[in-house]
Amino acid sequence: MSFVIPFLLVVFALIATGALLARLSRTNTSTDKNNTSAMIEQVNAVLPQTQCAQCGYPGCRPYASAIIEQNEQINRCPPGGDKTITDLSNLLGTPVIPLNNECGVVKPPLVAIIDESVCIGCTLCIQACPVDAIVGASKLMHTVIQNECTGCELCLPPCPVDCIELLTPQQTAADWQWPRPA
Amino acid sequence: MNTLLNTLATRLGFHNQQPPFSFHGGLPLNPNKRALGESIVEPPLPPYLIIPLINYAKQSLTPTVAVGDSVRRGQLLAAGVVAPTSGKIKAIKPHATIHPDTLAVNAIVLHCDGEDKRGNPSASDNPQELGGASDNLSRLIKLRSSGKQSQMQQLVDQFALSGLGGAGFPTAEKLLGNTTPVKTLIINAAECEPEISCDEALIQSDAIDIVKGIDAAVQLSQCDQCIVAIEDSKPAAIENLQSALKDKPTAAQLMIIPTRYPTGAESPLIECVTGKYIPHNQKPTDHGVVCINIATALALWHALDNAPLDSRVLSLGGQSMPNPCNVRVRFGTTVNFILHSTGNNSVVNDHRIRAGGPLSGFDLQNLSVPITAHTNCILAEPRVEITDAQACIRCGQCADVCPARLLPQQLHWHAMADDLNGCKQFQLDACIECGCCDLVCPSSIKLTETFRYAKSQARFRDTLELKAVAAEQRFTEREHRLEQRALARKRAIEERKKTIQSSSEPDREEIKAALARARAKRQPKQSR
Ligand code: SF4
Numbered sequence: 001m002s003f004v005i006p007f008l009l010v011v012f013a014l015i016a017t018g019a020l021l022a023r024l025s026r027t028n029t030s031t032d033k034n035n036t037s038a039m040i041e042q043v044n045a046v047l048p049q050t051q052c053a054q055c056g057y058p059g060c061r062p063y064a065s066a067i068i069e070q071n072e073q074i075n076r077c078p079p080g081g082d083k084t085i086t087d088l089s090n091l092l093g094t095p096v097i098p099l100n101n102e103c104g105v106v107k108p109p110l111v112a113i114i115d116e117s118v119c120i121g122c123t124l125c126i127q128a129c130p131v132d133a134i135v136g137a138s139k140l141m142h143t144v145i146q147n148e149c150t151g152c153e154l155c156l157p158p159c160p161v162d163c164i165e166l167l168t169p170q171q172t173a174a175d176w177q178w179p180r181p182a
Numbered sequence: 183m184n185t186l187l188n189t190l191a192t193r194l195g196f197h198n199q200q201p202p203f204s205f206h207g208g209l210p211l212n213p214n215k216r217a218l219g220e221s222i223v224e225p226p227l228p229p230y231l232i233i234p235l236i237n238y239a240k241q242s243l244t245p246t247v248a249v250g251d252s253v254r255r256g257q258l259l260a261a262g263v264v265a266p267t268s269g270k271i272k273a274i275k276p277h278a279t280i281h282p283d284t285l286a287v288n289a290i291v292l293h294c295d296g297e298d299k300r301g302n303p304s305a306s307d308n309p310q311e312l313g314g315a316s317d318n319l320s321r322l323i324k325l326r327s328s329g330k331q332s333q334m335q336q337l338v339d340q341f342a343l344s345g346l347g348g349a350g351f352p353t354a355e356k357l358l359g360n361t362t363p364v365k366t367l368i369i370n371a372a373e374c375e376p377e378i379s380c381d382e383a384l385i386q387s388d389a390i391d392i393v394k395g396i397d398a399a400v401q402l403s404q405c406d407q408c409i410v411a412i413e414d415s416k417p418a419a420i421e422n423l424q425s426a427l428k429d430k431p432t433a434a435q436l437m438i439i440p441t442r443y444p445t446g447a448e449s450p451l452i453e454c455v456t457g458k459y460i461p462h463n464q465k466p467t468d469h470g471v472v473c474i475n476i477a478t479a480l481a482l483w484h485a486l487d488n489a490p491l492d493s494r495v496l497s498l499g500g501q502s503m504p505n506p507c508n509v510r511v512r513f514g515t516t517v518n519f520i521l522h523s524t525g526n527n528s529v530v531n532d533h534r535i536r537a538g539g540p541l542s543g544f545d546l547q548n549l550s551v552p553i554t555a556h557t558n559c560i561l562a563e564p565r566v567e568i569t570d571a572q573a574c575i576r577c578g579q580c581a582d583v584c585p586a587r588l589l590p591q592q593l594h595w596h597a598m599a600d601d602l603n604g605c606k607q608f609q610l611d612a613c614i615e616c617g618c619c620d621l622v623c624p625s626s627i628k629l630t631e632t633f634r635y636a637k638s639q640a641r642f643r644d645t646l647e648l649k650a651v652a653a654e655q656r657f658t659e660r661e662h663r664l665e666q667r668a669l670a671r672k673r674a675i676e677e678r679k680k681t682i683q684s685s686s687e688p689d690r691e692e693i694k695a696a697l698a699r700a701r702a703k704r705q706p707k708q709s710r
């Protein structure tokens with residue numbers, strides 16, 4: 001009998017620890033999930049939101065998920081350029097690597113403009129625009145809302161009459177910046 | 183007897199409130215008001231005026247007139263912009279403006295016909311016929327108290343009233359648009375920057391109308407108290423204001439504040455008058471304080487009297503200006519024309535011409551640029567060699583004089599490293615670009631220039647960030663919409679399949695029979 005009590009105690013202790021561990025590991029997986037989505041959010045916030053798909057994913061958020069969930073490289077975003085790579089490397093604690101040229105090259109910011117006299121109103125560009133920046137209706141003239149356009153160039157290939165052009169946006173008083181002092 | 187009592191009361195300081203407070207930092211500068219003369223010079227109307235279509239927030243405006251239209255003085259050209267004289271619209275095209283980079287902005291070119299006719303040629307378009315000044319004032323007050331916002335706005339729009347101080351914020355909005363009740367209305371007559379004396383000149387010539395304007399502002403804002411703050415270095419203007427205030431019973435009181443740059447800037451002035459330092463991320467209106475410029479008060483009175491704001495007084499000064507003076511010019515007059523018509527044309531070729539004061543302004547590269555509501559000064563200075571900056575010796579003098587209580591030396595370090603987060607941490611936003619730090623720095627470091635640069639960088643980054651957030655939202659919404667559409671299509675197909683499967687046997691029999699009939703019909707054709 002004197003053997004049984006310590007034995008039982010040990011058993012109880014084991015069961016208790018087991019339950020605790022199980023519980024801990026459960027909470028661990030759920031915080032992991034929370035962590036993952038929080039990390040995706042943070043990575044997404046660093047990406048420029050051009051939604052151009054040059055990274056090989058259908059948009060900025062999908063690329064952010066791939067970086068976190070599939071260990072995708074951080075150098076696939078041409079619109080973000082070096083700044084995005086540096087920011088991502090700071091965020092994730094990975095080394096800075098040069099931009100992957102297969103994805104594209106760094107360009108100055110651009111906006112699309114439709115030559116309204118040539119547009120035939122086919123609506124193909126509307127369907128291609130990832131941020132709904134084009135307005136128009138079937139067989140009617142289309143136009144780009146300049147303020148909403150991210151310059152992703154996705155509307156260029158579908159246009160059957162090549163009436164969309166990408167231009168450097170005009171310098172406005174609100175965007176003007178003081179020069180850097182020498 | 184009454185006058186005797188009044189003088190006595192004034193002497194004893196009953197009428198003039200003493201400033202109970204001071205503000206942090208600042209510098210006693212030589213006022214150097216060489217433009218202040220006997221009277222205000224009135225040059226002739228120029229042959230043409232250039233009106234930039236842009237508002238105080240640097241948003242472009244859509245013109246309400248077209249090329250070829252004839253306009254009269256006071257007619258609306260765009261929201262908050264009126265024609266400064268009568269004439270014909272010759273063009274609407276980008277034109278260089280007063281800007282450090284001579285930025286071109288879409289502008290109306292108005293050829294003046296010299297007749298300066300007022301009023302709207304098509305008066306029937308204008309349902310709100312304007313009455314006299316006091317009629318308009320009581321009408322506005324009535325509209326305000328009965329909550330008729332849109333009618334009030336319509337009336338106010340015709341005033342074209344923007345602040346004549348620095349920023350050009352729409353004044354009517356300040357007076358009529360606040361949600362928290364106004365405790366203190368401050369009329370800013372401090373005009374603290376050296377060389378600038380346009381407000382002082384106005385007080386000396388127009389004090390009676392100014393006081394009428396102040397009274398109107400008091401009634402419109404429904405403030406508890408109104409304080410007219412003026413620096414002690416302007417004895418003549420103080421006397422004019424005192425006697426004008428005595429003649430018109432109004433709730434406004436004169437407060438004589440010490441002459442110390444930059445008391446005329448909004449936050450030091452509020453601190454000086456109320457003792458409250460309002461942090462940069464809060465608005466004065468949140469604290470029940472509204473601040474308007476004294477020239478704006480006069481413009482308010484004129485606007486109520488059916489003369490919308492279309493001109494201003496500005497100071498011509500600087501070491502090299504041969505004929506310094508205060509001039510009254512219409513908006514849209516070019517700097518070149520002003521200098522020529524005041525006998526100052528000798529400076530245009532070999533001097534530095536500056537728009538704005540010696541501290542707040544910047545050099546102009548092109549003189550064919552039109553003046554606007556916030557051009558308060560034009561200076562001619564000799565060309566000087568810029569002294570090279572030395573390393574910071576951490577003397578801390580810049581922090582001592584900073585009215586925004588910043589640490590300019592730290593800010594400079596972060597700004598030059600393009601570390602915008604560091605700048606934010608040291609409250610770059612609070613910098614009012616007064617230039618005090620530059621003046622005291624023994625190492626001649628261009629602190630203010632650096633802060634202007636970093637501030638514009640931060641502003642640009644913020645707009646990019648806002649744009650990115652909007653793009654991401656539009657992208658997500660589109661994804662969601664496409665998903666819903668695909669889902670709906672799938673559901674419809676499944677629905678359809680189900681109806682076919684669940685359709686009753688007799689129907690199927692009928693279909694079979696119909697098929698058999700069709701085949702039977704086709705058979706003979708094939709066998710032939
Ligand atoms: S308009 Fe064209 S370039 Fe602009 S965001 Fe849409 S698809 Fe991209």
Ligand code: SF4
Pocket residue numbers: 580583584585586587588590612613614615616617618619620629630633
């Ligand atoms: S320019 Fe800015 S940092 Fe320098 S003293 Fe003025 S408010 Fe302070």
Ligand code: SF4
Pocket residue numbers: 573574575576577578579580581590591619622623624625626627
């Ligand atoms: S005044 Fe000039 S030298 Fe002195 S601490 Fe400030 S920046 Fe440095």
